[in-house]
Amino acid sequence: MAKKRKFYVVWQGKRTGIFESWADCRAQISGVAGAQYKSFETFEMAKKAYNGNYEDFKGTTKSKSKTLSPEELARIGEPNLYSISVDAASSGNPGIMEYQGVDTQTKQVLFKMGPFAQGTNNIGEFLALVHGLAFLKEKKSDRIIYTDSRIAMGWVRKKKCQTKLAKTAKNAALFELVARAEQWLQKSSYTTTIVKWETKAWGEIPADFGRK
Template identity: 45%
Template sequence: MPDKKFYVVWKGLSTGIFDGWQRCAEAVIGFPGAEFLAVTTLAEARTAFQFPNRQAYQATRRAQTFHAVPPPIAESYCVDAACSGNPGILEYRCVHTTSKKELFYQGPFENGTNNIGEFLAIVHALALLKKKGLT
């Protein structure tokens, strides 16, 4: 059974919060420039309807999402791969994030792909970190 949705209608034949698509459709179909949005909870619908329009509400949601992203972990290792062509010449490496010290570099390898390189870099880094007792 699909999850229940609530619909916020800012511009339509009628406006407000509707508890199903059928009621929302009656409010927006045939109204040029209708403005509405589906959300998963009644609380979110009530919050959204307090904004003047969909764009204002979604701008606030994007800002909240941005602030929810945690800062990078400084004591970490990053891997990356590069491939010229698909398939092509492949290389990959691992770098300590803070010091930027290269832990390893591998390649070039012929007939590689970027996905294979990324995978190999992760596996290589995990094996090296385990061998050195690092987490």
């Protein structure tokens, strides 16, 4: 019987990301004090975990993948459709990356950037969120903005893209965009409310590229 495929998330290690073999994962955590990693049965689960916090996923996978109870769904409520949603997709870590922002209700694409060579999903999520903030400010819109990435939310709060990805000739243009985004955060103010998209309750974020 064929061995079931697993995906390994490394939140803290020599390199972070999603790896498709235990050997690759082990290479990133070997000798690293306080390494944070976990295996998942599907890429979708791994992506959600990588975009979240280690503390939320270090328990059993089953407890995190169960269906929400009616009480939990009622507490979360429905998404605010007077909003825009942003998301990114990367073919690898690093890999070809792109991001977009859409109208949450109609899924009309409001902006789309890429593809960029040697990017990561986290960088894309960060750029998408900053682009969305700038877009709404330019339009003088009071809509909220949804993202499914807690990492991107944290980076925006810190006004810094805290990626460990190395800058190369191939991704130099991407890093220029990152620098511009950081500069915008440093020099600009915004009143837009950033909200975490509740994937478990609402399904994939409307800006999702559908490449699971």
